[in-house]
Amino acid sequence: IDTAWLDRLIADKAVQTKLNALDAVFYAACFRAFSMVKDRTAVILDGIERGHLPLSNDLSLLRSFNVEVAFAQTKYVWKIYRTGADAFTLEINGVSLDAKIREQPDGSLYVQAGKRVAQVQGQEEALGLRLRIDGSSTVTFPTLRDPSELRSEFNGKFVRFLHADGAEIEKGEPYAELEAMKMIMSLRATESGVIHQAVTPGAIVAPGQLLANLDLKDPSQVELVKAFEGEFELSGSEATRETKRFASNAGASTVLDLGLDDIEKCLCNTVRGFAIAGEFFNSPATASATKLVQLLFPGGDYELDFQRYHTVCAKVIESFLQTEKFFAGLVGGDETQIIAKFPGSPRELLEALMAHDALKDSRPVVASILRALVSEGDMAVHTGHEIGPDLKEGLEELVTLPQEGGYGELALLASSVLQQAQAKPFFEQREEVRRILVNTSRGRLGELAPVDAVAGQGVDLISSFFGDKDTAVRAKAAEVFIRRLHRSYSVSEFDSVEGGPSDTLQLTWKLGFPGVGKANLDAHCIVVQNVDSMESLASGWKLPSSQLQEVNIFVADVPVPVMKDKAMHKAAFASLVEKCSKLVAGITAQLREKQCPLVHFVLCRDGASPFYLHYRDDGSSFQELSQYRLLRSSHLHTMDLQTVEKEFSLAEASVSDRRFAVFLGKAHASASASMLLVRALYRRQVNLSDVEEAMSNQLLESFDRIERAQLDPVVEKIQPTARIFLHFQSPIPGCTDRDLKLLKSIFNRAMQRRVTAYGARLLKLRIEVVEIKVWAGASSPPIALRLIAKATDGWDGDALLEKVDADSGKITSWVDIDTNEERTDLYTTTPLEMKMHAKRAAARRANTTYIYDFPRLFRAALTQRWLVERPNEPVPEKIFMSKELRMQDGHLVETSRGLGENTVGMVVWVCMMKTPEYPDGREVVLIGNDITVKAGSFGTAEDDKFNLASQLARQRGVPRVYIAANSGARLGTVEELKSM
Numbered sequence: 015i016d017t018a019w020l021d022r023l024i025a026d027k028a029v030q031t032k033l034n035a036l037d038a039v040f041y042a043a044c045f046r047a048f049s050m051v052k053d054r055t056a057v058i059l060d061g062i063e064r065g066h067l068p069l070s071n072d073l074s075l076l077r078s079f080n081v082e083v084a085f086a087q088t089k090y091v092w093k094i095y096r097t098g099a100d101a102f103t104l105e106i107n108g109v110s111l112d113a114k115i116r117e118q119p120d121g122s123l124y125v126q127a128g129k130r131v132a133q134v135q136g137q138e139e140a141l142g143l144r145l146r147i148d149g150s151s152t153v154t155f156p157t158l159r160d161p162s163e164l165r166s167e168f169n170g171k172f173v174r175f176l177h178a179d180g181a182e183i184e185k186g187e188p189y190a191e192l193e194a195m196k197m198i199m200s201l202r203a204t205e206s207g208v209i210h211q212a213v214t215p216g217a218i219v220a221p222g223q224l225l226a227n228l229d230l231k232d233p234s235q236v237e238l239v240k241a242f243e244g245e246f247e248l249s250g251s252e253a254t255r256e257t258k259r260f261a262s263n264a265g266a267s268t269v270l271d272l273g274l275d276d277i278e279k280c281l282c283n284t285v286r287g288f289a290i291a292g293e294f295f296n297s298p299a300t301a302s303a304t305k306l307v308q309l310l311f312p313g314g315d316y317e318l319d320f321q322r323y324h325t326v327c328a329k330v331i332e333s334f335l336q337t338e339k340f341f342a343g344l345v346g347g348d349e350t351q352i353i354a355k356f357p358g359s360p361r362e363l364l365e366a367l368m369a370h371d372a373l374k375d376s377r378p379v380v381a382s383i384l385r386a387l388v389s390e391g392d393m394a395v396h397t398g399h400e401i402g403p404d405l406k407e408g409l410e411e412l413v414t415l416p417q418e419g420g421y422g423e424l425a426l427l428a429s430s431v432l433q434q435a436q437a438k439p440f441f442e443q444r445e446e447v448r449r450i451l452v453n454t455s456r457g458r459l460g461e462l463a464p465v466d467a468v469a470g471q472g473v474d475l476i477s478s479f480f481g482d483k484d485t486a487v488r489a490k491a492a493e494v495f496i497r498r499l500h501r502s503y504s505v506s507e508f509d510s511v512e513g514g515p516s517d518t519l520q521l522t523w524k525l526g527f528p529g530v531g532k533a534n535l536d537a538h539c540i541v542v543q544n545v546d547s548m549e550s551l552a553s554g555w556k557l558p559s560s561q562l563q564e565v566n567i568f569v570a571d572v573p574v575p576v577m578k579d580k581a582m583h584k585a586a587f588a589s590l591v592e593k594c595s596k597l598v599a600g601i602t603a604q605l606r607e608k609q610c611p612l613v614h615f616v617l618c619r620d621g622a623s624p625f626y627l628h629y630r631d632d633g634s635s636f637q638e639l640s641q642y643r644l645l646r647s648s649h650l651h652t653m654d655l656q657t658v659e660k661e662f663s664l665a666e667a668s669v670s671d672r673r674f675a676v677f678l679g680k681a682h683a684s685a686s687a688s689m690l691l692v693r694a695l696y697r698r699q700v701n702l703s704d705v706e707e708a709m710s711n712q713l714l715e716s717f718d719r720i721e722r723a724q725l726d727p728v729v730e731k732i733q734p735t736a737r738i739f740l741h742f743q744s745p746i747p748g749c750t751d752r753d754l755k756l757l758k759s760i761f762n763r764a765m766q767r768r769v770t771a772y773g774a775r776l777l778k779l780r781i782e783v784v785e786i787k788v789w790a791g792a793s794s795p796p797i798a799l800r801l802i803a804k805a806t807d808g809w810d811g812d813a814l815l816e817k818v819d820a821d822s823g824k825i826t827s828w829v830d831i832d833t834n835e836e837r838t839d840l841y842t843t844t845p846l847e848m849k850m851h852a853k854r855a856a857a858r859r860a861n862t863t864y865i866y867d868f869p870r871l872f873r874a875a876l877t878q879r880w881l882v883e884r885p886n887e888p889v890p891e892k893i894f895m896s897k898e899l900r901m902q903d904g905h906l907v908e909t910s911r912g913l914g915e916n917t918v919g920m921v922v923w924v925c926m927m928k929t930p931e932y933p934d935g936r937e938v939v940l941i942g943n944d945i946t947v948k949a950g951s952f953g954t955a956e957d958d959k960f961n962l963a964s965q966l967a968r969q970r971g972v973p974r975v976y977i978a979a980n981s982g983a984r985l986g987t988v989e990e991l992k993s994m
Contacts, residue, residue, distance in 0.1 A: 033151040034249040039083050039090050040111065042145050042155050043104055044125045045136040046081040047094045048115045055364065062360040065353060073371040077289055084142075085155050090242045095289035098279075103289065109246045127248065160239045161205045164226040166219040170194035171981070175226070179211045182231070190225055196983055206231040278326045282333040285376035287369035324405050327383050331408035334380050337369040338421070339411065345419040377420055380412075381722070384427035388434055401435050423718050447475060448482075451490045459490060459508075463497040473498045473646070474623045474672070477616060480541050481570030488519055492541050492568065495616075496523065499648050501697065502743040504533040511538075515554050518542050525563055527651065527823030528743075529816065531795025535563035543570050549593055552600030562610040566647065567597075572617045572625065590617065591627065591638065598629045598636045605636065614647035623672075641666050645675060651823055652741055653693035654787070657840060662689065673697070674716075676723040678734065687848070688734035689782075690723055692716050699744045702753065702760075709764035709786055712740050717772065720779045733858070735851055737783040745791025753790060754799055754831050758813035761786060761801040769809050770874040770881070777863055781805065782851065787816075800828060800840075806850050806913065808870045814840075853914050853946045860949070862979040865921050865942040866913045869896045872940075876927060883930045890933065896923040896940070899963070901955070906962050919947035919980075920956040922963040939967040942977035950980035 054076055058068045076096060083090045095103040097112075104111050114126040122135045135146040142156035166172075170192040183189050188200040189209060203209075207228035213219065284290055340356065348355065356363045369376065401409075412428035415421035454462060476498065479491035493508050504526030511520035519541040524533035536559045542548045548569050557565065572590065575582045594615050598605075605613065613636060617625035626644050629636040641664040642650060650656070653675060658664065662679030674694045681687040694716060700708045716738045723729055749757070765784065769776060782805050790797040798816040803809045814828035814837070828837045850866075857864040863871075873894040880889045899906040899922045906922060923940040941963050943950035952960075960976075967974035 033147055033153065035085065036246060037249055038145065038147065038151070038153045039085050039155075040104070040127070040246075040248060041125060041132060041134050041147055042083045042085070042136075042143055042153070043081055043090065043092045043094075044102065044113050044115055045123060045134055045145060046083065046143070047079075047092070047096075047102055047104065048117070048123060049136075049138070050079060050081065050094075051076060051096065052117075058364055059360050062353065062363055067352060068364075068367065070371055073287075073368050076368060077287065077372065083155055084157070084239060085153075087239055088242050089160070089239050090246075097289050098283045099288075101283070101288075106246045107242065107244065111246075111248065130248075130250070162207070162228045162230055163224055164189065164201070164203060164209070164228060166192065166221055166223045166225055167201060168192070168194060168199075168221055170199075170219060172213050172215055172217045172219050172225070173198060174215050175209070175211055176200075177209055180208060182206075182208050183228075192219065193982075201225070203228070274322060274326055278329050281326070281330045281379060284379050285330060285334040285369065286337070286365070287372040287376070321402060324402055327387065328402065328404035328408050330383060331380060331412065332404070334376060335408060335411050337366045338373070338415070340366060341370050341373075342415050342419060342421055345416045345421075373420060377424065381423055381427060384412075384424065384431055385722070387431045388427070401431075406432070406435075417714075422714075423721050426715070426718050443475060444478060448479065448487065451479065451487050451494070452484075454490065456490065456493075456508075459493050460497060462494045463501050477568070477618045477624050478620075480568050480616075480618055481543055485519070488541060488570075489521070492519060492521055492539060493523075495568075496521070496539060496566070499646055500525065502528045502652060503648070504528075504530065506533045511558055514540070514556070515542075515547070515551060517547065520558075522558060527818065527820075528789070529795055529798045529818040530820045530823065532820075534820065536561060537564050537566070538562055539566040539568060541568040541570060545569060545572060545590070545593060548597060552597050555601065557601070557604045557608055557610075559608065562605075562608040564612040564614060564647070565605065565610055566614045566616065567594075568616045568618070570618055572619050574619050574622070587625070590625070594627050595629075595638055602636055605631070612647075616647075641677070643667070646672070649675065649693075649695070652695055652743060654739060654741070654825070655693065656824060658691060658693075660839070662691065664691070674719050676719055678723075678729060684848075687851075688732050690720055690729065690734050690736040692719055692723075692736065692738045694719075694738070694740045696740060696742045697744060700742060700746060702746060702749055702756070705742070705746060705757075705788070706760045706764050708742070709740070709761065710767050712786075713738070713764065713768045713784065714772075716740065717768075717775060717779060717781075720781065724779070733780065733855065735780045735782045735854075737785070738781065739785045739787070741787045742789065745789035745796040747791045749790040750792040751790060751797055754797070754813060754815070757788060757790075757799055758801060758811060758831070761803070761813070762811045765803045765809050765811060766874070766877055769870070770878040773871050773874045776805070777854075777858075777867060780854070780858070784809075799831075802840075805867075805870075808873070849914055856946045857979075860945045860979070862945050864946065865944045865977065865979070868940070868942060868977060869894065869923065869925070872896075872925070872927070876929060879930060890928045892926075893928045894925065896925040898923050899966075901959055901962075904958075906959070906966060914946075916944060916947065918955045918959055919944045919950050919953070920959040920963075922959060924966075937970065937972045939963055939970075939972060939974045940977070941974065943980040945979045948984070952980060952983040 054072065058072055058076075061068060078093070078095050081092050081094055083092065090106060093105040095105065097103050098114075100114050100116050102113050102115060104113060111127060116124050118124060118133075122133050125132050125134050133148055137144045142154055144152065144154050146152045171194075173191040173193050175190050176188055177183050183203050183206065185203055185206045187203050189203045190201045191198050192201060193199075205228055207230040210227045210229070212224050212226050219225065280290065341352075344351065344355065352367075353363070356366070358366075409428045409432050412421075412424050413432065415425045417425065450462070473495050476491050476495045479487055480495075482488045482491065489510065496508075497505055505523055507522075507524040509522050511522055514520050521539045523537055523539075525535045525537040526533035527535075538557060538559065540551070540555070542551065548567065551567070573586075575586050594617075598613050611631045613629040615625070615627040617627065619625070626642075626646055628639045628642050628645075628647060628650065630639055639650075642655065643666055645653075645667060655664075658677075658679065661683075662677075662681055664677045664679050667675040667677050673696070674692065677691040677693070679689050679691050681689070694712065696708065696712055698708075720736050720738075746757075784803045786801045788799050788801065790799065798818070800814040800816055801811055802814065803811040813831045815831060816825050817827045817829070818824070819826050826838070828840055829835070830837070850864075854864045854867070876893050877889055880887070880893070897908050898911070900909040900911070900916070901918065908924075921942050921944050925938045925940050926935045927938055928935045941960060943956075964974055
């Protein structure tokens with residue numbers, strides 16, 4: 015590059031460069047960033063005024079983009095994040111700088127970075143950017159191009175290089191071919207040299223994307239531009255990034271130095287569609303909704319302003335609703351009427367569109383806040399604390415949002431917050447429960463086992479009486495706790511154990527697993543007052559009975575650190591686990607003597623839910639089951655986790671409440687195969703008349719749990735499939751073995767309701783299997799029925815009877831009620847299922863739906879039409895039938911091959927659809943691209959098949975429906991066509 019022109023400008027116009035060079039580069043980047051936003055905004059507003067909505071890509075470029083600044087033969091490439099209407103974060107080489115930029119009436123810009131403020135005037139000229147800073151210093155930044163880089167000139171698919179890697183090419187010589195609009199176009203070298211390829215054939219490239227590098231033949235003829243390396247730093251110590259200290263621990267108490275006003279502004283801007291402010295993190299790119307909420311819900315050694323923090327929550331929710339109330343009102347048919355129905359100005363509409371375009375980012379922020387409000391954290395909506403009117407109003411408006419459009423989870427969470435806020439104060443609940451325990455005799459404690467007994471309170475509150483000063487209340491609380499925990503088991507013969515360590519309470523009882531019908535196993539419990547008493551059990555405690563199924567150790571008071579520091583709480587919990595493990599190791603000999611395989615700990619905390627720990631004998635020692643931490647002991651069996659363990663190794667559960675657990679499982683057979691495993695319990699009594707509604711509602715709640723789990727960055731990255739297991743624990747009264755096929759029919763109807771209404775959501779959530787376990791209560795013992803539906807079978811359900819080992823409680827086999835086929839392995843993934851998982855994942859990566867899923871989507875859509883248009887008529891049987899056709903000797907013939915067995919990227923079915931207009935059925939030829947075969951592109955085989963299917967439709971005089979998801983024709987690789 016010849017820079018003589020710059021020398022002349024310096025001489026002619028007396029360009030001054032008194033400013034620090036890096037400061038000048040920073041201000042140039044600020045000017046270009048502001049100018050890009052201003053120009054793009056003007057273009058979008060002009061389109062809106064003419065009735066055209068902007069594309070999502072246009073809106074995203076108002077949020078983040080790149081700018082380049084060249085100075086002194088160095089190129090500075092900045093990543094720009096717009097964090098507010100006038101706020102920007104500029105990032106280069108891992109260093110982030112924050113700036114506020116405001117335009118003045120004379121067109122100049124005031125740029126504030128830290129404590130410094132500069133006035134910047136700029137003009138883009140033919141040869142570069144001329145910048146005047148603070149009215150005196152003028153710097154010119156030339157528009158540079160690196161001649162050693164060969165870049166794409168347009169959008170397209172890269173076809174091939176015309177020279178081998180390392181070959182020498184001449185200036186002006188074609189070096190590569192790109193395909194665009196089904197045309198092959200050559201790109202020519204801008205300089206001579208040795209080429210080094212940077213992309214592979216088939217890649218989709220954008221304008222300006224680097225394709226190859228050149229070792230220039232004569233570098234002396236050009237002056238190379240070097241990319242900036244090292245750490246970018248503005249002059250002056252006051253410009254040092256103050257916020258770097260928060261990067262490693264965003265939730266530390268030092269966050270208070272920033273002020274709640276700053277956090278509120280950041281969160282409100284985030285839900286308005288801006289990038290997360292860099293002032294809280296090293297880079298907006300590393301920020302997340304979880305980290306933002308950690309800023310809003312901190313830990314630390316200070317008094318918490320409960321109402322002030324809730325006010326911030328209310329402001330964030332209000333900012334979210336300002337935009338989303340309008341868009342939520344369009345759900346259901348008016349989505350295309352945005353411009354016509356918007357009440358404000360074009361600029362206000364642009365602001366609303368920008369916020370709505372970022373819904374996928376702002377929704378997790380609001381969801382994280384709502385989850386924190388119902389959690390056990392310090393800022394949660396605890397019982398006994400009133401929420402302010404502003405927060406209550408925002409929550410009530412969130413509840414009214416529709417389930418569709420991505421708002422369903424927020425509505426559900428907001429409802430949970432309101433419900434928790436309306437509960438009685440804790441001390442009132444506790445006093446009421448204590449009165450019930452005092453007034454109930456030991457012989458009638460079994461009446462307190464049902465869900466609605468004990469003033470509707472759960473086992474967690476009952477555990478708070480383990481340390482009661484009244485020994486009788488302590489004993490009653492322990493027995494009720496055990497009965498409630500094992501409500502689906504057979505329990506009987508509770509008895510107190512005399513003797514033992516001082517100040518302890520011991521109980522024994524008989525235990526029987528669900529489905530066994532008798533309490534034939536011995537279990538033991540000891541209640542100690544504190545951790546010191548627990549540790550002393552290793553030396554002075556003798557277990558009774560000859561054989562035990564489980565030992566339970568209840569600790570009435572576990573100290574919690576006064577300091578609200580997360581690191582301290584984590585360390586305290588680790589110490590607690592260590593002490594429990596040491597105790598189990600100390601009594602292992604006794605446990606082995608009693609043939610006891612399980613030890614459970616209930617560690618009670620003042621004003622909070624207990625900790626639950628579990629230990630199991632693996633043959634060599636008792637190991638803590640860390641993946642089941644915080645799950646109640648009965649959940650290990652009622653959630654059927656032992657069956658899951660045969661196929662998966664499980665990470666620690668993400669527990670949304672005491673009924674749901676979501677595990678991330680890694681398959682033993684394939685380390686790369688992962689699955690989200692939802693395990694849920696439904697404890698309320700249902701009848702044959704309302705079990706279908708309960709199934710449908712629980713499925714929808716499970717969908718919400720999967721969506722919540724998918725917010726985890728680890729889960730989001732690996733995109734696992736999902737499997738749902740729901741256990742209706744209470745036997746269905748009056749239901750006998752004669753009703754098992756009726757239950758199967760009810761299950762299929764419930765599944766069809768959800769598939770019909772939420773088919774697209776099932777695909778998005780990658781749900782592959784749904785299981786529901788129910789009990790026929792009229793039999794003695796009750797009969798367990800496992801109902802299973804799989805995506806690979808079109809969600810048609812199977813019904814399996816469970817056989818249970820009377821001693822261990824383990825399920826030994828399942829018997830199909832229709833075929834009497836017995837299975838011993840329920841979860842083995844078939845090769846077809848593995849193949850379909852892979853193909854669906856490939857289709858999702860291409861932002862489309864796998865073609866073999868469309869027949870069941872058609873079936874679901876048809877069912878929904880019948881339910882809406884003819885609600886008083888039964889839905890026809892075989893409402894949608896399809897027969898796949900394949901190519902054979904130049905003709906289409908019917909095939910019964912398995913799903914996904916095609917080798918041609920075009921799939922054809924002949925379908926019979928029973929619609930309300932054609933209740934007897936109408937034939938349709940359905941054609942679709944298979945995106946998993948050569949990207950769904952057209953080759954000669956695909957073209958022939960499409961043509962034959964079209965001819966078939968014309969011959970039969972039936973509609974032809976074509977579902978397109980392709981990447982065009984494969985002309986670029988057909989040599990004989992290139993000369994045409």
